[in-house]
Amino acid sequence: MSIATDTGASARPILSLRGISMTFGGVRALKNVSFEVMPGEVHCLAGENGSGKSTLIKVVSGVYTPAPGAEIVFDGETLTRMTPVMAQEKGIQIIWQDLALFPEMSVAENIAFQSLSGPRMRLVDYSAIRRIARNALSRLGVMLDVERPLKDFAIAQRQIVAIARALVGEARVVFMDEPTASLTQSETDHLLAIVRTLSASGVAVVLVSHRLAEVLAISSRITVLRDGALVGVYPVAGMTQSGITELMTGRSFDERVRAREVTKNPVVLSVAHLSRPREFEDISFDLRRGETLGVTGLLGAGRTELALTLFGMRKPSAGSITLEGRPVRFSSNRDAIAAGIAYLSEDRLSLGLNQPQSIADNLVMASLDRILKRGLIASDRKRSLVARWIADLGIRIGLQEDAISTLSGGNQQRVAIAKWLATDPKVLILDAPTVGVDVGARAGIFEIVARLAEAGLAIIRISDEVPEVYLNADRIIHMKKGRIAGWHDPRATTLKALEAAVYA
Amino acid sequence: MTGFARRFNAIFGADMAGPLTALTAVLVIMGLASPHFLTAATFGSVAFQLPELGVLTLAMLVPILTGGLNLAITFTANIAGLTLAWTLQTHGGADAGPGAFLIGSCLALIVGALSGLVMGLVIAFTRAHPILVSLSMMIFLRGLGEFLTRGGDISGFPAFIAPIGHGSVLGIPVPLLILVACVIASHVLLSRTRLGFSTYMIGSNIESARYSGINTRKVLVLVYMLSGIMAAVAGIIMLARFNSVRVGHGESYLLITVLACFLGGINPFGGFGRVLPVFVALVVLQLLSSGLNLLGANQHLTTAVWGILLIIVMVMRWASSTFTGKTK
Numbered sequence: 001m002s003i004a005t006d007t008g009a010s011a012r013p014i015l016s017l018r019g020i021s022m023t024f025g026g027v028r029a030l031k032n033v034s035f036e037v038m039p040g041e042v043h044c045l046a047g048e049n050g051s052g053k054s055t056l057i058k059v060v061s062g063v064y065t066p067a068p069g070a071e072i073v074f075d076g077e078t079l080t081r082m083t084p085v086m087a088q089e090k091g092i093q094i095i096w097q098d099l100a101l102f103p104e105m106s107v108a109e110n111i112a113f114q115s116l117s118g119p120r121m122r123l124v125d126y127s128a129i130r131r132i133a134r135n136a137l138s139r140l141g142v143m144l145d146v147e148r149p150l151k152d153f154a155i156a157q158r159q160i161v162a163i164a165r166a167l168v169g170e171a172r173v174v175f176m177d178e179p180t181a182s183l184t185q186s187e188t189d190h191l192l193a194i195v196r197t198l199s200a201s202g203v204a205v206v207l208v209s210h211r212l213a214e215v216l217a218i219s220s221r222i223t224v225l226r227d228g229a230l231v232g233v234y235p236v237a238g239m240t241q242s243g244i245t246e247l248m249t250g251r252s253f254d255e256r257v258r259a260r261e262v263t264k265n266p267v268v269l270s271v272a273h274l275s276r277p278r279e280f281e282d283i284s285f286d287l288r289r290g291e292t293l294g295v296t297g298l299l300g301a302g303r304t305e306l307a308l309t310l311f312g313m314r315k316p317s318a319g320s321i322t323l324e325g326r327p328v329r330f331s332s333n334r335d336a337i338a339a340g341i342a343y344l345s346e347d348r349l350s351l352g353l354n355q356p357q358s359i360a361d362n363l364v365m366a367s368l369d370r371i372l373k374r375g376l377i378a379s380d381r382k383r384s385l386v387a388r389w390i391a392d393l394g395i396r397i398g399l400q401e402d403a404i405s406t407l408s409g410g411n412q413q414r415v416a417i418a419k420w421l422a423t424d425p426k427v428l429i430l431d432a433p434t435v436g437v438d439v440g441a442r443a444g445i446f447e448i449v450a451r452l453a454e455a456g457l458a459i460i461r462i463s464d465e466v467p468e469v470y471l472n473a474d475r476i477i478h479m480k481k482g483r484i485a486g487w488h489d490p491r492a493t494t495l496k497a498l499e500a501a502v503y504a
Numbered sequence: 505m506t507g508f509a510r511r512f513n514a515i516f517g518a519d520m521a522g523p524l525t526a527l528t529a530v531l532v533i534m535g536l537a538s539p540h541f542l543t544a545a546t547f548g549s550v551a552f553q554l555p556e557l558g559v560l561t562l563a564m565l566v567p568i569l570t571g572g573l574n575l576a577i578t579f580t581a582n583i584a585g586l587t588l589a590w591t592l593q594t595h596g597g598a599d600a601g602p603g604a605f606l607i608g609s610c611l612a613l614i615v616g617a618l619s620g621l622v623m624g625l626v627i628a629f630t631r632a633h634p635i636l637v638s639l640s641m642m643i644f645l646r647g648l649g650e651f652l653t654r655g656g657d658i659s660g661f662p663a664f665i666a667p668i669g670h671g672s673v674l675g676i677p678v679p680l681l682i683l684v685a686c687v688i689a690s691h692v693l694l695s696r697t698r699l700g701f702s703t704y705m706i707g708s709n710i711e712s713a714r715y716s717g718i719n720t721r722k723v724l725v726l727v728y729m730l731s732g733i734m735a736a737v738a739g740i741i742m743l744a745r746f747n748s749v750r751v752g753h754g755e756s757y758l759l760i761t762v763l764a765c766f767l768g769g770i771n772p773f774g775g776f777g778r779v780l781p782v783f784v785a786l787v788v789l790q791l792l793s794s795g796l797n798l799l800g801a802n803q804h805l806t807t808a809v810w811g812i813l814l815i816i817v818m819v820m821r822w823a824s825s826t827f828t829g830k831t832k
Contacts, residue, residue: 313715332719333714333715333717334717334719337717343715345715350709350711350712351711351712351715352712352715353712354705354708354709354712354713354716355708355709355712356708356709356775356776357704357705357708357709357775361701361704361705365705365713365716365717365718366716366717368698368701372698375697376692376696376697377695377696377697377698377701419716423717
């Protein structure tokens with residue numbers, strides 16, 4: 001597979017991994033995966049959530065030790081093991097999606113951070129730090145005030161700071177984890193220009209992403225992973241986005257738009273001019289019985305803030321919420337739940353579910369009233385309520401008493417949905433319902449949600465995955481910087497047009 | 505898992521295995537070491553000594569389940585005892601009637617609840633750490649108590665109070681009856697009520713509990729109030745047993761209650777644990793102490809043995825989870 005690329009790189013890979021396997025608690029996260037990067041190459045590592053991309057990066061950076069039989073070759077040198085310190089010394093730099101920066105510290109300190117943490121105790125030379133930081137930034141062709149704290153800067157600039165920090169570490173291979181996830185189109189363009197600069201200076205860049213359009217434009221090769229196994233390595237020239245999606249998922253998708261005609265149904269929830277300072281402004285919409293309203297937009301568009309306000313966990317500064325014709329004012333989410341609004345959190349791990357507790361306790365958590373007998377919890381009622389929902393949503397579990405954390409992401413999400421359905425809601429808000437759910441299990445969740453809508457439940461479906469909203473919603477709100485930037489009808493628009501609007 | 509283990513877990517719950525094993529071990533070893541151990545006298549002394557520590561442990565248990573701690577329990581017990589003593593004294597001291605005792609007990613429980621209310625409000629609304637909040641309350645109550653009593657004892661109570669500390673009903677010591685009532689009440693509260701359910705959910709993840717519509721602040725306040733009330737009950741038992749109240753009485757119990765909770769399988773970070781294993785653990789500690797006493801061991805040595813026991817239990821728990829695979 002050692003092919004010279006059009007960037008004119010030499011034939012020997014800078015980094016090459018062979019026979020990488022990883023097992024976590026009986027689950028094989030990586031199965032005999034190979035991966036290689038040429039010097040100065042821009043390489044795309046693609047795969048759905050849970051395909052093993054992150055695990056592979058963690059092997060490369062020495063966080064995980066792969067199963068015996070693995071071979072890591074860096075610049076011609078075969079390594080028996082990799083540790084985070086070794087990776088650092090070799091010049092393998094990872095820019096994680098959360099960037100791992102220090103918001104309270106200055107740009108200069110963030111960039112020169114690694115040269116500060118030496119083996120010897122020494123005094124901090126601030127002028128040296130500023131010099132190092134300015135040099136690194138100028139290599140990227142960027143000017144920033146290095147003395148200002150990082151928290152003053154927007155996410156796109158923080159990303160540049162993270163890249164500059166990698167350069168200070170004498171980077172030879174830079175992995176970027178979902179670098180465009182929270183960027184607008186122009187910010188993405190700027191980032192990609194910087195990637196080109198890096199690549200031209202001989203640094204290999206691996207872009208790890210499931211949003212393909214942008215990265216394909218500048219990558220020379222693409223490695224596709226699926227379910228922890230290598231699907232293949234392909235030159236980007238001649239690949240289409242849908243072709244890669246098929247490689248990533250292993251099947252061609254039913255791209256049917258589910259949107260239905262619901263305008264004759266009665267309005268359940270009506271929101272008028274709802275605002276909260278610095279979060280969202282002047283949001284108005286009607287949600288009808290059986291309707292699925294999609295809400296999409298970039299990170300920071302105010303989607304979750306809007307949902308939390310509808311759920312009573314934040315108070316609007318202006319505007320009104322009307323539920324079935326009656327104006328409502330929630331002082332907490334308990335009021336909202338009692339009124340019939342349910343909110344499936346985007347953060348299943350720490351907010352949506354109580355991970356250490358049992359499946360049964362998680363499922364009944366929001367609807368304890370229904371299992372009380374003379375004020376006490378009746379264990380027979382609890383068991384039968386749980387059993388009914390487990391059967392109804394086709395959730396695969398061992399025992400009801402098992403911790404919810406023992407379930408797969410898809411089954412966990414079904415329990416979370418069941419928890420809210422048990423409260424008998426009129427409006428169900430789903431915030432990023434497929435995050436951390438395998439591709440196969442997503443279809444099952446889509447089916448459940450479609451069935452609920454068919455049965456008359458009004459659903460607000462929030463996601464930054466534009467295709468997901470496009471295919472599963474009846475109408476779509478595009479939010480941008482806290483405002484409604486546009487309304488879209490999936491039957492009257494194409495996915496491409498919608499994506500163009502969102503990422504503009 | 506063997507059939508025996510499965511049946512055992514079905515009847516008692518998996519968390520009872522450790523305490524029951526310890527109980528058996530103490531009974532066998534002490535029984536072999538001293539011919540006087542397995543006698544009614546031993547169990548009589550355990551039955552009278554256990555309740556103060558037992559009720560204080562229940563007062564510690566509920567806050568621990570929420571992921572917190574109440575370090576003020578012993579001084580809350582003292583102040584509650586002082587409240588009762590003061591009521592009795594203003595109603596004639598040794599000549600006070602049962603009515604004064606009832607009123608005084610109610611006031612004592614209210615004082616206990618108030619101490620919990622203040623801590624609960626501060627913890628729930630400022631999110632300050634329970635250790636700091638309850639430590640502050642502890643220091644406040646100690647200072648207040650020492651100021652009010654000038655560091656001395658208060659005694660001279662009516663004669664009818666003594667049976668609460670020393671009497672028996674149908675051969676069962678009255679303090680033990682009070683403890684058993686508190687254990688049953690705590691057990692039902694934690695395993696069967698909405699408040700108990702919420703206590704566990706808050707203990708393992710307070711934010712997810714809040715997102716599911718649990719009124720986390722209210723639950724925290726109630727939990728600390730309950731803890732304060734339990735401490736007040738312990739204070740009333742202590743008054744009756746010693747026929748006096750002194751601030752600082754029972755202070756050495758404070759950390760023992762934490763020990764008993766962990767010995768009974770309570771998760772130190774909250775969210776998991778039941779009342780009954782803690783009760784068995786308490787019996788083990790008290791039997792051990794009485795047994796060593798019989799053997800002529802020094803009182804201070806008993807405390808040391810308790811410490812060793814906790815360390816052994818922790819190592820054994822680690823070993824059983826490591827070598828049997830995936831049990832929690």
